[in-house]
Amino acid sequence: MEAIDLPLIPSSTSVADALDVLEQKKRAGLIVENGNEYTLLYWRHLLQADHDQIRLVSGINDGIPVHLLTHQDAITHSIDLVRPLKSIAQYGGFFSHPSRESLDFALAGATQDVAIVVTRSEAYKDLLASSTGGFKCTGRPVHFFPDPTVKNGDRCPKYPPCRGYIMPR
Numbered sequence: 758m759e760a761i762d763l764p765l766i767p768s769s770t771s772v773a774d775a776l777d778v779l780e781q782k783k784r785a786g787l788i789v790e791n792g793n794e795y796t797l798l799y800w801r802h803l804l805q806a807d808h809d810q811i812r813l814v815s816g817i818n819d820g821i822p823v824h825l826l827t828h829q830d831a832i833t834h835s836i837d838l839v840r841p842l843k844s845i846a847q848y849g850g851f852f853s854h855p856s857r858e859s860l861d862f863a864l865a866g867a868t869q870d871v872a873i874v875v876t877r878s879e880a881y882k883d884l885l886a887s888s889t890g891g892f893k894c895t896g897r898p899v900h901f902f903p904d905p906t907v908k909n910g911d912r913c914p915k916y917p918p919c920r921g922y923i924m925p926r
């Protein structure tokens with residue numbers, strides 16, 4: 758378990774503006790707020806949407822659900838909502854509960870433009886904290902990254918069947 762601050766944007770944001778936010782904030786993903794629903798989008802989601810000429814973030818149908826932590830979650834698992842890193846073991850209990858097997862992210866706090874996200878593992882945090890920018894492959898159809906993490910010149914992680922190589926977006 759780890760915690761990271763990520764940019765928070767309303768779902769009414771344009772895809773172009775969301776890409777600018779990722780570039781400026783040096784993160785591999787951001788959180789979209791839509792009422793009480795929160796979704797994590799990586800570079801790949803936004804670059805794919807841009808490629809598909811989707812204008813607004815609200816038009817993106819995929820993305821990774823982020824659980825909005827509740828007072829009840831805090832009581833049930835004795836988790837510290839204010840200082841997530843002070844209750845790592847308790848968050849471990851939260852994520853290992855059978856009903857949350859497929860959940861990798863939880864929202865512990867939010868301001869107007871920043872979300873505090875607790876991640877199931879350190880690997881997710883490391884990926885989200887990476888500031889290498891967006892990538893695409895030279896394949897047809899084109900694939901976008903991260904996630905997963907790629908480097909310029911790598912073979913596309915979708916090989917096979919994709920025979921492309923990775924380049925900056």
Ligand SMILES: [Zn+2]
Nearest residue numbers: 894896913919
């Ligand atoms: Zn590819």
